[in-house]
Amino acid sequence: KQEVTQIPAALSVPEGENLVLNCSFTDSAIYNLQWFRQDPGKGLTSLLLIQSSQREQTSGRLNASLDKSSGRSTLYIAASQPGDSATYLCAAEDGSEKLVFGKGTKLTVNP
Amino acid sequence: EADIYQTPRYLVIGTGKKITLECSQTMGHDKMYWYQQDPGMELHLIHYSYGVNSTEKGDLSSESTVSRIRTEHFPLTLESARPSHTSQYLCASSAKWVLRDYVYGYTFGSGTRLTVV
Numbered sequence: 001k002q003e004v005t006q007i008p009a010a011l012s013v014p015e016g017e018n019l020v021l022n023c024s025f026t027d028s029a030i031y032n033l034q035w036f037r038q039d040p041g042k043g044l045t046s047l048l049l050i051q052s053s054q055r056e057q058t059s060g061r062l063n064a065s066l067d068k069s070s071g072r073s074t075l076y077i078a079a080s081q082p083g084d085s086a087t088y089l090c091a092a093e094d095g096s097e098k099l100v101f102g103k104g105t106k107l108t109v110n111p
Numbered sequence: 112e113a114d115i116y117q118t119p120r121y122l123v124i125g126t127g128k129k130i131t132l133e134c135s136q137t138m139g140h141d142k143m144y145w146y147q148q149d150p151g152m153e154l155h156l157i158h159y160s161y162g163v164n165s166t167e168k169g170d171l172s173s174e175s176t177v178s179r180i181r182t183e184h185f186p187l188t189l190e191s192a193r194p195s196h197t198s199q200y201l202c203a204s205s206a207k208w209v210l211r212d213y214v215y216g217y218t219f220g221s222g223t224r225l226t227v228v
Contacts, residue, residue: 001170004153034217043117043201043219089154097142097205098169099217101154 002027006090006102013080014110021075021105023090028068031095035064035075038087038104047088048075080109114138117202117220124192124227132187132223134202138216143185146201147171148222154201160185192227199224 003026013019023033032051036044048057048064050073056065063076077084087106091099115136124130136143141162146154146169156169160179174196175189185204189196202220 032215036219041222041224043221044203045219046217049215049217091154097207097217098144098156098159099154100156100170101146103151103153 002030002092002094002100004090004092004100004102006088006105008105009103010106010108012108012110015080015082017080017109018076018078019080019107021077021088021090021107023073023075023102025071025073025092025100027092027094028071029094030068030092032093033064033066033073034091034093034099035062035073036089036091038089044089077107080107082109082111085109115202115204115218115220117200117223119223120221121224122226124225126191126193126227128192130189130192130225132200132202132225134185134187134220135183136185136204136218137183138204138206138218139182140204140206140216140218141182142205143179144203144205145169145175145177145185145187146203147173148199148201150199158187192225194227197225197227 005024035047050066061078066073087104089104090102118133143160145158148154155171157173158177160166201222205217
């Protein structure tokens, strides 16, 4: 059974800092790995999707990497802004389009 | 702008009441899902559907039921609400292919926060 772990559970950084969020998964037979953002009281917003054949994906200040052999993914946020404050969720998919989520990392970017 | 809609956003209801959480999507996605999320915890899949008249239970056992009579509509029902059902319920839909184009999309609604007193 797939298990997804995210560390740290919470992170507080000053504005402008670069940061890395970590995600690990137990079953390397994943179809893709997704990163979502969740704002308080709201649903999830898809940030980046990395297919199993890919190593990384980039969108603006965000870069996500995937290492299936080690069961790890990282989300790199460059030049963080207060508007980046949210909970970031990592989810693994096995090809059935059902997602297994981690508990998330709550990010606070202080002005 | 949301393409998947959940109502109500918030619901406080007494024990024993029957409730239905609504979820509709306008993207024509075949697959739809219900996830449950307790505060500070991960999302767990409780129900999913791969198309009309297709429903399956997810990884987390739930006393709720679902139906899929129309592609765009995937309501969740609790016949008799209990305080243990207090949680946030998130609906989602997904699609990978449109004709021959790979258009992977996984879209979540804003959620329904349910409190049973």
